Amino acid sequence: MATKTAENNNSSTAVSEKKNMTIDNASVDAKEMKNAPLHKFFVSALKDIYYAENAIVDALEKMQEAATTEELKDAFEDHQLQTKKHISRLEKIFKLIDEKPEKKECEAIKGIIKEGEEVIKSTEEGSMTRDAALIIAAQKVEHYEIATYGGLAQLAITMGHDKAADLLEKTLQEEEETDENLTDIAETFINFDAEQED
Structure with missing residues (x-):
């Protein structure tokens, strides 16, 4: 015993x-x-896209005001609401990896947004040409976001941040849907009507 x-x-x-x-x-x-260097890079890239998403909210408002057709105005308004959700999703991701949500100035998005502002200045108000140009400007933003979220989701998987990866992949899917929606709007009538303008 x-x-x-x-x-x-x-x-x-x-x-x-x-x-x-x-x-x-x-x-x-x-x-x-x-x-770890990869974690530091991951956090830095999250701060970069966090800055970008906040800048995109303001840019979408200007693009909505500049758009001619109701379809495009509505698409920009919907995407602005969605972008606000993406911001709060990023804040959840920061929390999940025990980091503070901070913005890091993103030169890439600043350049893309500036190009969008130039499009508004260089096209005629109320024209379909302006709408066609705005769609291209918006898709440049989308493609930047798609590349960023796709890469971040893969890094999150690699580092075992599964919940963060799920949130990043959800945002990625929504960005891809927005891009497709913009293509549909352009191809349905805007590009054809723009081509008829003098």
Whole structure:
């Protein structure tokens, strides 16, 4: 009996030591992960797209005001609402990986938005040519987002951030749907009507 009790004590001590080791290893792993170059790049890219999404909300408002057709105005309005959801989704992702949501200035999106503003200045108000040009400008934004979210989702999977990966993939899918919707609007009538303009 005494031997059995001693064995039980030894095994419970071993279990408790193993638990402590696991907790220690987990905190070491978390520290190592935060300092890993890939994690740092991932966080930096999240801050970049977080800045971009906030800038896109403002840009979409200007594009909606500049658009000629109701279809395009509605598409820009819908995408603006969706972009606000993408921002809150990014904030969830920051929380999931224990990072603070911060914006990092994104030169790429600044350039794409500036190009969109030039399109508005260089096309005639109320023309289908302007709408056709706005669609192309908007699709440049979409393609930037698709490339970014696709890459980030794969990095999240690689690093074992499964919940973050699911959220990134959801946003990616929505960006792809928006891009297809813009193509449909252009091909249905806007491009043809623009071609008829003098």
